[in-house]
Each structure stands twice: as C-alpha cells, then as structure tokens.
Amino acid sequence: MQRVAEQNAPPRLHSQSEMVAFAVMAAVLVIAPFVAYPMFLMKALCFALFACAFNLLIGYGGLLSFGHALFFGWASYAAAHLSKVGAISLPYPALLPKLSWHWLVIPLSPLPPELAILGGTVFAAILGLIVGALAIRRQGIYFAMITLALAQMMFFFAVQAPFTHGEDGIQAVPRGRLFGLVDLADSTNINMYMTVLVIFLGCFLLIYRIINSPFGEVLKAIRENEPRAISLGYKTDRYKLVAFVLSATFAGVAGATKALVFQLASLTDVDWPMSGEVVLMTLVGGLGTLFGPVAGAFFVVSLENYLATRIGQWVLVVQGLIFVLCVLVLRRGIIGELARLLRIKL
Amino acid sequence: MLELLGISPQALFGQLLIGLINGSFYALLSLGLAVIFGMLNIINFTHGAQYMLGAFAAYFLLQYAGLGYWWALVLAPVLVGITGVIIERLFLQWLYKLDHLYGLLLTFGLALIIEGTFRNFFGSSGLPYSVPSQLTGGQNLGFMFLPNYRGWVVVFSLVVCLTTWFVIERPTLVRAFGINVPRMITLTYGFGVALAALAGVMAAPIYSVSPQMGSNLIIVVFAVVVIGGMGSIMGAIVTGFGLGVIEGLTKVFFPEASNTVIFIVMAIVLLIRPAGLFGRTT
Numbered sequence: 356m357q358r359v360a361e362q363n364a365p366p367r368l369h370s371q372s373e374m375v376a377f378a379v380m381a382a383v384l385v386i387a388p389f390v391a392y393p394m395f396l397m398k399a400l401c402f403a404l405f406a407c408a409f410n411l412l413i414g415y416g417g418l419l420s421f422g423h424a425l426f427f428g429w430a431s432y433a434a435a436h437l438s439k440v441g442a443i444s445l446p447y448p449a450l451l452p453k454l455s456w457h458w459l460v461i462p463l464s465p466l467p468p469e470l471a472i473l474g475g476t477v478f479a480a481i482l483g484l485i486v487g488a489l490a491i492r493r494q495g496i497y498f499a500m501i502t503l504a505l506a507q508m509m510f511f512f513a514v515q516a517p518f519t520h521g522e523d524g525i526q527a528v529p530r531g532r533l534f535g536l537v538d539l540a541d542s543t544n545i546n547m548y549m550t551v552l553v554i555f556l557g558c559f560l561l562i563y564r565i566i567n568s569p570f571g572e573v574l575k576a577i578r579e580n581e582p583r584a585i586s587l588g589y590k591t592d593r594y595k596l597v598a599f600v601l602s603a604t605f606a607g608v609a610g611a612t613k614a615l616v617f618q619l620a621s622l623t624d625v626d627w628p629m630s631g632e633v634v635l636m637t638l639v640g641g642l643g644t645l646f647g648p649v650a651g652a653f654f655v656v657s658l659e660n661y662l663a664t665r666i667g668q669w670v671l672v673v674q675g676l677i678f679v680l681c682v683l684v685l686r687r688g689i690i691g692e693l694a695r696l697l698r699i700k701l
Numbered sequence: 702m703l704e705l706l707g708i709s710p711q712a713l714f715g716q717l718l719i720g721l722i723n724g725s726f727y728a729l730l731s732l733g734l735a736v737i738f739g740m741l742n743i744i745n746f747t748h749g750a751q752y753m754l755g756a757f758a759a760y761f762l763l764q765y766a767g768l769g770y771w772w773a774l775v776l777a778p779v780l781v782g783i784t785g786v787i788i789e790r791l792f793l794q795w796l797y798k799l800d801h802l803y804g805l806l807l808t809f810g811l812a813l814i815i816e817g818t819f820r821n822f823f824g825s826s827g828l829p830y831s832v833p834s835q836l837t838g839g840q841n842l843g844f845m846f847l848p849n850y851r852g853w854v855v856v857f858s859l860v861v862c863l864t865t866w867f868v869i870e871r872p873t874l875v876r877a878f879g880i881n882v883p884r885m886i887t888l889t890y891g892f893g894v895a896l897a898a899l900a901g902v903m904a905a906p907i908y909s910v911s912p913q914m915g916s917n918l919i920i921v922v923f924a925v926v927v928i929g930g931m932g933s934i935m936g937a938i939v940t941g942f943g944l945g946v947i948e949g950l951t952k953v954f955f956p957e958a959s960n961t962v963i964f965i966v967m968a969i970v971l972l973i974r975p976a977g978l979f980g981r982t983t
C-alpha cells in the first residue's frame with residue numbers, strides 16, 4: 356500500500372500556492388512592526404505558533420487536545436524561572452521521621468534568553484511525553500477529556516508550587532542579551548520582535564516539513580482511518596505519541612517565548628480557558644490548513660484587543676458565539692474556505 | 702488507631718460526609734453525561750453551565766416568584782430541561798452525522814456564552830441561598846454532627862441516581878417499537894440537562910450560587926467519567942460516589958493533594974485499565 360501510494364503521489368513536495376503564501380506572510384511580518392505595535396504583533400505571533408502546534412495534533416493527527424495550555428503555560432513558567440532565578444529546586448518526599456517534603460537544589464545562575472527558551476521547550480516536551488503516553492490510551496472525546504483533566508491537575512500544581520508565586524505569577528522576567536550580543540530589552544522592541552519572528556518562522560517551516568514528511572503522511576492516514584492504518588502494520592500509538600510530543604514541544608516554544616516578551620508567567624496561561632482559546636484560534640482559521648492557525652490567532656488576538664477596550668466583560672460570550680458559528684456554518688475556517696474558493700492549497 | 706495517626710474522628714467523618722456530598726454531585730452530573738452520550742453520542746460540555754443554571758433558577762424562583770426550595774427542586778430541572786430541548790433542536794441535531802469532536806466544541810461554545818452572560822450580570826462573587834426551614838439543624842450521631850440538609854442531599858441524590866438506573870437499564874423500555882426516535886433523542890438531552898439542573902438546586906444551599914460554580918466542577922466530572930467509563934449507568938453512579946469519598950479522605954490524610962487526587966486516580970486507571978473501571982470498549 357505504501358509503495359502504491361508513493362508511485363501515485365505527485366512528485367512535488369511543496370505546493371506552489373503554499374510557497375507563495377509563506378513568502379507573502381514572511382514579508383508582511385518583517386514590515387509589520389514599523390506599522391503596528393510590536394507588542395501586539397509579538398503576542399499574536401506567540402499565539403500563532405501555539406495554534407500551529409495545536410493544529411499539528413488535531414489537523415493532521417485528528418487528536419483534539421483540550422489541555423494544551425498545560426504545555427504553553429508550564430513552558431512559560433520554566434523559561435521565566437530560568438531567566439530570572441536559575442536555581443532549580445526539586446521536591447522529594449521523606450517518610451522518616453514523618454512524611455514531609457525535602458528539596459533537592461540544583462544551583463544555576465540566571466540563564467541567557469536562548470537557554471531559557473530552550474529549557475522551557477525541553478520541559479514542555481517532557482510533560483508532553485508523560486501526558487501523551489497517558490492520553491493516547493483512549494480515543495476521540497475521551498482523549499479530549501483526559502488532556503483537559505491532566506491540564507487541570509497541572510493547573511492546581513501551578514497554584515500550589517512555590518516557584519510560580521501563585522496569583523502574582525513570575526513578574527519582571529529579564530529578557531537579557533541573546534547569545535550575549537543582542538540586547539532584547541531595547542526600547543523600540545525591534546530586537547525582541549525580530550527574535551520572535553525568527554523563532555516563529557523557523558518553527559513554522561519545521562512544522563511544514565513534519566506535515567509533508569512520510570511521518571506526516573502516516574499521521575494523516577491515522578486521522579482518516581485508524582483501524583486501517585493498524586491493519587497496514589503501522590504502530591499507530593507510537594505515531595500518535597510522537598505527534599503529541601512534537602505538538603507539546605512547539606507549544607512550549609511559544610509559551611517560553613511569550614514569557615520573555617511579556618516578562619511575565621502567570622496562571623492565565625495554564626488555566627483551561629487558554630486551552631479553549633487555542634482551539635478557537637485553530638477552528639476559526641481552519642483545522643488542518645497550514646496557514647489557518649496563523650490567521651485564526653491574528654483574528655482572535657485582534658478581536659480581543661478591540662473588544663477589551665469597549666465591551667471587555669463580553670469577551671467570553673463573543674468567544675462562545677464564534678465557536679457556535681464556526682461549528683454550525685464555517686467548519687472549514689477562514690483559510691479553509693478561502694482555499695476552497697481559490698481552489699488552491701493553503 | 703485514628704488517634705495514633707493524629708487524626709480526630711470528627712475531622713475524619715466530617716470530611717467523609719463532605720466527600721459523600723461532592724460524590725453525590727459527581728454521580729448526578731456524570732450520570733447525566735452518560736445518559737446524553739449513550740443516546741446522542743455527544744459529550745455535553747455545557748453540563749457545568751446547566752448545573753449553574755439550575756442553581757440560578759432556584760435563586761430566581763425565590764427572589765422573583767417567592768417559590769422556595771421544594772418548588773425549585775421540581776421547577777428548576779423542568780425549566781432548564783426545556784432550555785436543553787431548545788438547544789438540542791436549534792444546534793445539536795445538526796451535528797449527529799459529524800465527528801464527535803464538533804459536538805464537544807459546540808457545547809463548549811454554549812458553555813462560554815452562558816457562563817459569560819451570567820458573569821456580566823452577577824459578577825464572580827456568590828449569591829446566598831438558604832437551607833429550607835424543614836431541613837435546618839442536624840443530628841448528633843455520637844461520633845459526629847450530621848447537618849440535616851447534607852444528609853438529605855446524599856440520600857435524595859442516591860434515590861434519583863438509582864431511579865434513573867432502574868428506568869434506563871430496564872430492557873422493556875429499550876424495546877424501540879413505536880418510539881419516535883428523534884423525539885426520544887431530544888427528550889433524552891432534556892432529561893440529562895434536567896439532572897444537571899437538579900444537582901444545581903441541591904448545591905445552592907451548600908455552595909453559594911455563582912456563575913463559575915459549574916466550570917471547575919465539570920472538569921472533575923470529566924475525569925470521573927474517564928475513570929468509570931460511560932458504558933454503564935451504574936458505573937457512573939458508583940464511580941461518582943466513590944471518588945467523592947476518596948477526595949474527602951485525601952483532605953484528611955494528605956490535604957495538599959485534595960484538589961488533584963481525582964486526576965491522579967484517573968492517570969492510574971488509564972495505566973492499569975485504559976477502558977475505565979466499568980467501560981466495555983474504548
């Protein structure tokens with residue numbers, strides 16, 4: 356079957372429309388900070404990457420995770436902590452003389468931004484491995500419920516763990532100097548913006564590569580018909596787990612970057628509404644489209660910015676309405692509909 | 702033995718009772734979810750919001766119609782059930798042929814709309830709802846003090862759960878001769894929603910009535926459903942009460958983990974028995 360598929364598949368790896376769209380997107384994003392607020396753009400880019408990571412799982416693997424805030428938020432905590440404090444204290448239980456917690460301290464000095472982001476990403480990947488291994492044991496809606504429940508558990512850990520500083524969050528996170536050379540705390544935010552842009556475009560291309568790799572093709576086969584993929588001899592659980600870890604890792608990059616951009620890691624980023632928000636962004640843009648999550652993230656972040664100053668209280672209701680509208684009449688999402696109208700791949 | 706562990710029997714039995722109360726709500730809500738899932742193949746994310754609507758319905762009935770707890774116990778589930786029927790006719794009926802996930806996403810959207818609307822009008826602080834006069838006070842059982850209302854909640858929800866089980870799992874009712882299937886689906890959704898609202902009314906005097914009372918609860922109930930599996934009605938009931946008790950005991954012996962114990966149990970069950978304790982297939 357695989358051999359037949361290889362013979363019949365068109366020889367191209369890249370669709371032309373996707374290449375053009377990527378070039379346009381990159382060009383617009385390079386010029387954008389000179390026209391729009393860099394802070395707004397960086398927020399949208401972080402969420403766009405988060406949504407792309409999420410889309411890798413639902414759009415190509417058919418797995419709806421309702422707990423992706425877990426990876427986004429905890430990577431953000433990890434990066435903020437590494438950048439501000441550095442030293443890692445791990446609790447371990449001691450049973451004698453009575454049950455109590457002791458701390459294993461790994462002395463580290465505050466890390467530069469590139470290592471802080473890397474640390475946050477690695478942490479998200481480890482969490483992704485644990486959560487993924489548990490969640491893929493069930494399918495469909497159970498998968499969604501399990502990820503939601505595990506994310507809620509980690510939310511409670513975030514409330515209780517001393518290093519997250521509870522309601523206050525980790526504030527005043529230093530942005531530092533990238534590779535010891537580039538000052539990310541510049542007043543115009545351009546250095547920070549360009550760093551975020553490079554991270555975003557790099558991860559976007561990586562995700563694109565993953566989707567179009569043989570691994571991505573198997574993932575799509577599992578999405579379409581898992582029993583059939585199993586009968587063809589694929590160990591679907593392994594593919595699903597790898598997809599989950601990759602998705603968590605990219606979500607981690609987004610969260611860690613966001614912590615440096617806003618110099619803050621807070622409970623908002625690990626709480627369940629954040630998991631809902633990334634679902635919304637991907638749904639609005641178009642599940643399983645390459646550019647959908649980016650468009651969806653920009654749409655939702657712009658909408659929230661616009662509404663916040665006018666009818667701040669109603670944001671939740673507006674989000675709910677968009678969910679309902681998307682499910683009932685716009686299941687392909689903005690980009691999905693656009694691609695259908697123009698008859699191209701986006 | 703309890704004295705050896707440094708725990709007073711009062712604290713232990715007190716937490717056990719709170720565990721049973723929480724367990725009643727878990728059981729009622731996961732029962733409703735299981736009933737809806739069994740018939741509609743949809744996971745009703747709006748369930749928490751509908752539980753909250755039940756509590757608010759009781760509050761409104763008292764404030765604006767002067768109807769007390771006992772009226773609310775009957776009227777609130779009916780009223781909220783009717784909104785459920787409307788939701789099913791307006792939205793859910795279009796989704797049955799699609800992937801399950803769309804049902805989850807749509808009901809999640811509805812939950813946001815309902816919760817957001819109530820938050821705008823009532824803020825996030827709770828509104829008080831008093832215990833009905835017939836059930837104030839309590840019994841001294843010697844080893845602990847049992848408030849009458851709490852005893853009532855445990856007993857009544859157990860009765861509701863077992864009645865539902867009896868009605869649904871009785872094979873004569875499943876015989877589909879002459880049953881209008883689409884209407885049956887609509888009514889099932891209405892019934893599941895009414896169960897959530899009933900739980901909301903019962904919760905009103907214990908927890909205060911607040912817009913976000915449902916959203917955190919529903920996530921725990923999802924974990925309960927994963928643990929029990931939605932295949933069996935009895936499974937939902939047993940798991941609900943059981944986990945409530947486990948949570949209560951955790952509050953006594955290891956309070957740091959009381960918020961997370963149910964999720965940890967879920968993880969362990971997934972490792973040992975992925976289909977859930979009462980689940981048949983995944």
